Amino acid sequence: MNTVPLTSASDVFAWMDRALARNIKPGLERMEWALERLDHPQRRLKYIHVAGTNGKGSTAAMIDAVLREAGYPTGMFISPYVTSWRERIRFDGEPIPEESFVRWANELRPLVGEMAESGPGAPTPFEFWTLLAILYFAHEACPWFVVWETGLGGRLDSTNVVWPLVSVITTVGMEHREWLGDTVSEIAREKAGIIKAGVPVICGETSEEALSVIAETAKNKQCDLYVRDRDFAVESVSSDLDGHRFHFRNVYRRLEDLRIPLAGAHQLSNAAVAAMTLEILRQRYATVIDPEHFQEGLAKTDWPGRLEKVSNRPMILLDGAHNPDGMNALAETVRQYGDGKRIFVVAVMKDKDVRDMLRPIADLADLFVATQVGGESRSLPAEELAAELRGLSPDTETVVEPVAENAVRLARGRATEQDLITVAGSLFLVAEVRPMLVRTEEA
Structure with missing residues (x-):
């Protein structure tokens, strides 16, 4: 086995091309195998797990911005990136430093070799990124919360090895049919795979076909389910290509005059889901988020490349x-x-x-x-x-x-x-x- 350390991101990417599986391989067996040998670092962290066909990245960015505004050190794991590979893993709004990326890649390198030679098989690139994010957050950055975005689907996605504080499903649409199914119901079932027993669920999807599947899963797992336009909603005040002003109401309270600098009517739905997720953190987990944190944090949301x-x-x-x-x-x-x-x-x-x-x-x-x-x-x-x-x-x-x-x-x-x-x-x-x-x- 080559023991010469990787010293740069370029070294890591070249090694990844040689060592990692090239095809998408849904399933959790490789992640679970690796995490057991790493002594389950994912258990050190508190997650907000976000799935959905569209809107999950924008929703994650809004949640992250408000939590940081409220003073909570926050990690975020997203896919894909827009301006730099370092954006995939962030802590307090800053991309992972290259030296940290290289450090944890070197830590994982022998494990990847073991997986390929005598374990369940080489991990995929996304599984590698997921493992590296867990190690970075658990052992170096140590955030109070981690906003954790799925890559593909939910049930068999490599991120689905965590037990979150809140499960979030933004929307359900027809995408990745070769992996997730040929109907909205089948795809909804895959997204609902992130729902864990007793963990509250926030849902931005309102179509009956998808919602019925999500509601059934939540009921079977004894989860409280909060649905957009039923348990929480936004009221638009004004909209243009510089963003939206709106009011937000939910089962607990009403927040006035919020703003997001993101264009498109769909971003109002994403903002509603993000705000309700933050409300659950307030109500269920004693998270201190004041109205001004909502106002200032949402207004600072930065999510390039989306309208x-x-x-x-x-x-x-x-x-x-x-x-x-x-x-x-x-x-x-x-x-x-x-x-x-x-x-x-x-x-x-x-x-x-x-x-x-x-x-x-x-x-x-x-x-x-x-x-x-x-x-x-x-x-x-x-x-x-x-x-x-x-x-x-x-x-x-x-x-x-x-x-x-x-x-x-x-x-x-x-x-x-x-x-x-x-x-x-x-x-x-x-x-x-x-x-x-x-x-x-x-x-």
């Missing part, structure tokens, strides 16, 4: 919408804004149901720029994406530019100051073009 406005003239929005529900939410917002042409710069992954995903924006665009994500083998080639777009909207001009940054430049060149450019279809696309756009806007 993020990065330019005003022309207006440019970045949105990581990558499934039909996400695209529907994006389309609803785009319809409300822009006095000129609507230009979409789009890239999608091969494993998506491309037509279903793009259908919500098919009739909105005056121009499509089809592109792809550089260095990402799962990205659908720009020419194939263009063919799909032309099939959906034959009367809309569609041009091809395989290099994502050049696609954005092309869109800007075709836009006037009154037009709206939307970059969407994948968080990988947003991550690739955002640095260029932010630099340009700041210059």
Whole structure:
């Protein structure tokens, strides 16, 4: 076995490419095997476990922001990232230091070798990240709370090895059918797999098909279930592309004049779920969160790449919408804004149901720029994406530019100051073009 220590993040990533499994492998046996040999470090921490088809990242970011505003050291584990790999694991809003990442990778390295040679098999990259986050939080950062986002589904997701204070399910939609099921009910059952006996559940999903499954699971496990628009709700005061002002009410009290700097009607639902989760922490676990902590924390929520406005003239929005529900939410917002042409710069992954995903924006665009994500083998080639777009909207001009940054430049060149450019279809696309756009806007 190679005993030369890894000394940089680059070393770790190169080793990960060699040592970790390449395919998605749902199941908890590898995580449970590893955690037993690590003496169960996950048991040292208090989790808020967040699952959902859409909205879980935004909801997690709001919960994190309010807890930190209230003075609680807070860790957050998310997937995927937008601006840097270090964002996956955060403590008090700061990404994991590279030296900490390297330290805990070296700690896990011999265990990974043992798993591959004589254990249940090499872990997947996401399992490795999950194990590293647990070690970092349990033994180094030591947060009071950890906001813990699932990666895929819930029941068999590698994050589902913790016993949380609160289980949160934001929404249920049709995504990852090859892993989660072909119906909303089947997917809801996978999401509901994070529900633990006696642990309160916050649910932002209101459709009867999904909610009935979640409610049945909560009842069987003797959990109190709090459902949006039944046990808690928001009342919109004002909305624009800079965010929302709203009031929040729940079974315990009412909070006035809250604000989030996140655009899109769906973010109001996410804010309601986040606020109710925080209320449960107050009521059940003696967590001190005053009204001003809600106000200040929510107003400071930072979640790039989700209907993020990065330019005003022309207006440019970045949105990581990558499934039909996400695209529907994006389309609803785009319809409300822009006095000129609507230009979409789009890239999608091969494993998506491309037509279903793009259908919500098919009739909105005056121009499509089809592109792809550089260095990402799962990205659908720009020419194939263009063919799909032309099939959906034959009367809309569609041009091809395989290099994502050049696609954005092309869109800007075709836009006037009154037009709206939307970059969407994948968080990988947003991550690739955002640095260029932010630099340009700041210059």
